[in-house]
Ligand SMILES: *[C@@H]1O[C@H](CO)[C@@H](O)[C@H](O)[C@H]1NC(C)=O
């Protein structure tokens with residue numbers, strides 16, 4: 745009877761081993777997640793159009809578009825966690841849907857001091873397009889709000905979660921497209937023709953003057969967990 749014990753233990757051990765190896769994706773997810781870094785602006789750039797002269801750009805709205813590229817046809821994007829901040833306002837769309845905005849232009853808590861965080865489902869197959877209408881507002885001066893050029897910028901960072909558990913960091917930089925003209929209607933639609941759009945201009949990384957560091961609260965967001 746006692747001699748059965750090690751055999752039973754071996755069977756239990758084997759059963760555990762077999763079921764673990766039957767779930768290669770689950771175990772690889774865990775391994776990949778151990779390397780995760782929380783959502784952070786890191787190397788994200790403040791971007792705008794090339795209209796900026798001496799750090800100032802005209803008042804008005806400009807469109808920005810970014811297409812998520814799948815690393816392979818076998819790794820499907822599931823979900824996007826995004827942090828967005830803008831000087832002065834923004835309206836965010838993903839795949840044609842309005843996801844959120846910050847129109848806090850004249851409040852003390854400006855849209856560029858604290859980023860807003862969004863979790864957005866992605867198309868596992870097909871295109872994934874982020875589109876943002878960012879607006880440079882009037883300049884507050886001692887004599888009121890003036891229609892004069894002033895700093896304008898958009899900064900974005902994100903974590904794309906793929907079907908395998910792989911995660912990729914996405915940032916705003918010159919790979920985003922923009923247009924030096926008021927944001928066109930329907931610019932947010934996946935099918936919008938952006939052939940005339942050009943690479944956005946980098947104005948420096950998070951922390952650069954005149955914005956300083958933009959905060960992400962909470963500071964431990966590690967992307968979508970519910971895939
Ligand atoms: C821009 O950011 C993406 C990640 O979103 C990165 O893959 C790419 O290398 C960056 N390009 C430049 C020019 O910084």
Ligand SMILES: *[C@@H]1O[C@H](CO)[C@@H](O)[C@H](O)[C@H]1NC(C)=O
Nearest residue numbers: 805835877879927928929930
């Ligand atoms: C862009 O945002 C501005 C300010 O909110 C708004 O007036 C304008 O209609 C928006 N443009 C588009 C195409 O959504």
